[in-house]
Amino acid sequence: MHILQYSDDSLATALSNEYTPTEVIKNKNHFKYFKEYLGAIGLNAKTVVIEEKYISKDFIHDYAKYYSLCFVDYPKHCKRVHFFANGFSHEDFKAIIVGDTKANSAFWENYLGFIVVKPIPLTVIGYSVLKTYAQGVNFNERNFWGVRDYKVHVFGNEITYKSLAFQEQDSVLAACATTAIWSMLNKASADFHTVLKSPSEITQDADNVSNDGSRLFPNKNGLDILQICQAILNSGLVSEVKQPDSVINLHTGAKWSVLSHSYIKRILNAYSPIGIPLLFVVAVPNNDEYGLHALTVSGFKRSAPIAIAPSSEINWLSDNIEKIYAHDDQWGPFARIEFAIDHSINTPWTLFHTNKYPTYVTNIIVPLYPKIRISFEDIAIITQGLDGFVSAVLNAHTQVDLVWDVHLSYSEQYKEETKETALDVTTKQSILLESMPRYIWVSRGYLGTEKIIDFTFDATNVSHAMLGIGVVCYIGGLKALLHESFLLNEVFFKQLFRHPLAIKYYNHFIASLQ
Amino acid sequence: MATLTLADILKPGAVITPVKFDVTDDKIKRIVETVNKNQDELIRLKEIDKERLKLVVQL
Numbered sequence: 001m002h003i004l005q006y007s008d009d010s011l012a013t014a015l016s017n018e019y020t021p022t023e024v025i026k027n028k029n030h031f032k033y034f035k036e037y038l039g040a041i042g043l044n045a046k047t048v049v050i051e052e053k054y055i056s057k058d059f060i061h062d063y064a065k066y067y068s069l070c071f072v073d074y075p076k077h078c079k080r081v082h083f084f085a086n087g088f089s090h091e092d093f094k095a096i097i098v099g100d101t102k103a104n105s106a107f108w109e110n111y112l113g114f115i116v117v118k119p120i121p122l123t124v125i126g127y128s129v130l131k132t133y134a135q136g137v138n139f140n141e142r143n144f145w146g147v148r149d150y151k152v153h154v155f156g157n158e159i160t161y162k163s164l165a166f167q168e169q170d171s172v173l174a175a176c177a178t179t180a181i182w183s184m185l186n187k188a189s190a191d192f193h194t195v196l197k198s199p200s201e202i203t204q205d206a207d208n209v210s211n212d213g214s215r216l217f218p219n220k221n222g223l224d225i226l227q228i229c230q231a232i233l234n235s236g237l238v239s240e241v242k243q244p245d246s247v248i249n250l251h252t253g254a255k256w257s258v259l260s261h262s263y264i265k266r267i268l269n270a271y272s273p274i275g276i277p278l279l280f281v282v283a284v285p286n287n288d289e290y291g292l293h294a295l296t297v298s299g300f301k302r303s304a305p306i307a308i309a310p311s312s313e314i315n316w317l318s319d320n321i322e323k324i325y326a327h328d329d330q331w332g333p334f335a336r337i338e339f340a341i342d343h344s345i346n347t348p349w350t351l352f353h354t355n356k357y358p359t360y361v362t363n364i365i366v367p368l369y370p371k372i373r374i375s376f377e378d379i380a381i382i383t384q385g386l387d388g389f390v391s392a393v394l395n396a397h398t399q400v401d402l403v404w405d406v407h408l409s410y411s412e413q414y415k416e417e418t419k420e421t422a423l424d425v426t427t428k429q430s431i432l433l434e435s436m437p438r439y440i441w442v443s444r445g446y447l448g449t450e451k452i453i454d455f456t457f458d459a460t461n462v463s464h465a466m467l468g469i470g471v472v473c474y475i476g477g478l479k480a481l482l483h484e485s486f487l488l489n490e491v492f493f494k495q496l497f498r499h500p501l502a503i504k505y506y507n508h509f510i511a512s513l514q
Numbered sequence: 515m516a517t518l519t520l521a522d523i524l525k526p527g528a529v530i531t532p533v534k535f536d537v538t539d540d541k542i543k544r545i546v547e548t549v550n551k552n553q554d555e556l557i558r559l560k561e562i563d564k565e566r567l568k569l570v571v572q573l
Contacts, residue, residue, distance in 0.1 A: 225567045241562060245559055286573060398524055398525060476520065
């Protein structure tokens with residue numbers, strides 16, 4: 001074990017190995033990123049503890065599959081580099097680790113996480129679990145919905161903290177998409193019947209050969225979107241691939257189909273409550289060209305609902321998302337991504353690019369539990385109709401417009417949230433006692449900052465069925481008003497609901513509002 | 515936590531009663547057109563472009 005005072009030089013020393021000297025480390029994107037993330041403007045690390053001869057489960061799989069068969073005698077042991085937000089001596093630390101972990105909790109609160117350094121050339125950043133910046137679940141806080149608890153053992157002391165594992169792409173055994181899937185599975189495998197595999201196993205799951213017909217290892221050609229979905233399927237989840245909804249002009253004059261900011265935000269808002277990180281396929285600037293890259297998105301920051309003047313277009317609460325946090329295997333964990341002009345986003349690829357060329361989202365791959373069969377778009381179509389109807393009833397009499405929050409939820413979570421509302425006891429009891437599928441969609445209407453209505457839908461059904469579960473009104477008198485309005489306006493309703501079972505929806509809303 | 519009422523969310527003094535909308539009225543027709551246009555766009559987004567699935571994520 002070695003203890004170093006944290007500095008840029010000690011970070012470079014800690015991340016170096018026999019095949020990758022500190023001068024090379026200092027030129028890596030990861031070093032530039034970690035310098036900021038762990039430095040004074042980030043987690044503010046003060047001390048580095050280096051643990052030698054560490055066995056990393058992920059690397060040992062890859063070692064057995066590939067590196068052990070090389071002529072060069074690569075070691076199988078890694079080193080694990082721990083970071084702390086406090087300063088201490090070698091003797092202090094030795095005294096702490098033999099003490100009771102709970103009694104020393106004030107010391108261990110300074111633990112910031114670790115980076116495993118692999119004993120191979122260049123792609124040295126292995127399994128790493130670093131703490132996030134300060135986080136919370138409320139509006140105006142960084143909400144890392146894609147993280148989980150990690151129990152980390154440090155010299156006989158168990159420390160628990162929330163994070164999402166990160167590692168650099170090993171260009172021999174993995175494509176960048178493989179690494180993005182691996183990070184996603186780190187969360188999904190904790191929550192679902194999903195198998196966490198090593199990067200080489202994920203690459204193998206994607207296909208038998210590379211997409212140009214050549215061998216899979218060493219992997220030189222990346223994965224196409226279909227192969228990414230195949231690898232996700234073989235880990236126990238299914239995928240929804242979200243398509244571009246806008247066209248932009250690149251600086252080269254070429255036209256690209258990309259996802260608009262509004263659609264990106266709606267997808268994030270819709271699927272994040274389930275907690276599985278989303279995979280963003282992004283077009284990033286690479287010198288003068290563009291190439292496709294994959295990110296694992298695990299958090300965002302959004303502001304509170306605000307009053308919007310009535311208009312003819314639907315409003316989405318998701319438009320309040322201001323920033324995204326994503327693992328970028330070529331840079332680092334929880335990279336901050338901001339929305340820029342003309343549907344572009346600012347990733348480290350843009351920020352560190354000489355000409356600051358923008359990054360674009362070209363597809364979103366949503367990994368899902370297989371029982372979630374109804375997509376956001378299915379519910380958004382229904383919500384459009386509901387917005388038209390409810391707005392027609394209310395808008396002439398209100399100063400603000402309806403804003404819709406459409407999201408997936410666990411029914412148990414929805415019931416727990418119901419207990420915290422101002423609904424009367426009888427309404428609460430009827431919701432809590434109702435049999436619901438495990439996964440539900442919620443279309444929640446806000447008027448200004450007030451939550452006024454929920455429409456709930458079965459997320460496990462088939463899209464051509466009537467999906468409605470119930471309607472909850474949070475405003476006294478609204479239920480009766482809407483009930484009467486539905487009864488009077490069957491023709492208008494059917495024009496807004498062009499679903500083959502519009503009549504079933506009509507009867508469902510009337511029955512639910514009684 | 516007190517339950518809000520309609521009076522709390524409406525314009526001051528506004529009274530709201532259920533109305534039968536005239537579907538031939540221009541204002542109502544515009545609402546239907548806007549909703550249907552947005553629904554068509556969402557239906558289009560559900561159609562997978564199979565060529566895009568072959569795009570290689572390489573960097």
